[in-house]
Amino acid sequence: MRPEVPIESIRAQAFEIPTDKPEADGTISWNSTVLVLVEVAASGETGLGYTYSGASIAELISGKLAPIIRGSDAFARNMRGSRCSAPSATWDVKALPPPPSRRSTRRYMI
Numbered sequence: 001m002r003p004e005v006p007i008e009s010i011r012a013q014a015f016e017i018p019t020d021k022p023e024a025d026g027t028i029s030w031n032s033t034v035l036v037l038v039e040v041a042a043s044g045e046t047g048l049g050y051t052y053s054g055a056s057i058a059e060l061i062s063g064k065l066a067p068i069i070r071g072s073d074a075f076a077r078n079m080r081g082s083r084c085s086a087p088s089a090t091w092d093v094k095a096l097p098p099p100p101s102r103r104s105t106r107r108y109m110i
Contacts, residue, residue, distance in 0.1 A: 006042060006043075007042045007074050008043075010061065011062070012036060014037075014059075017033055018031060019031055036055075038050065
């Protein structure tokens with residue numbers, strides 16, 4: 001059985017990035033896009049995830065989602081399948097080898 005790796009912190013930030021020139025998709029036009037960046041720390045490692053969305057998503061992650069996720073197992077499978085920047089940041093943490101204090105001869109199922 002693999003050890004539990006609790007999520008220690010979650011940080012979400014929104015960045016408005018200007019486009020080179022105005023863009024449009026036939027229904028609306030815009031001259032910037034918002035990148036939401038999420039960092040999830042667990043067991044001394046930090047995972048990074050991102051999505052393109054509105055700045056309100058960063059507020060949602062930091063304000064509502066972070067307290068729910070904090071303390072849960074970074075290796076938990078219930079985070080999969082969601083198309084959000086927070087789960088993709090936990091996938092980053094999962095991709096890293098366990099720290100020396102948590103290594104064993106067993107393989108980790110991710």
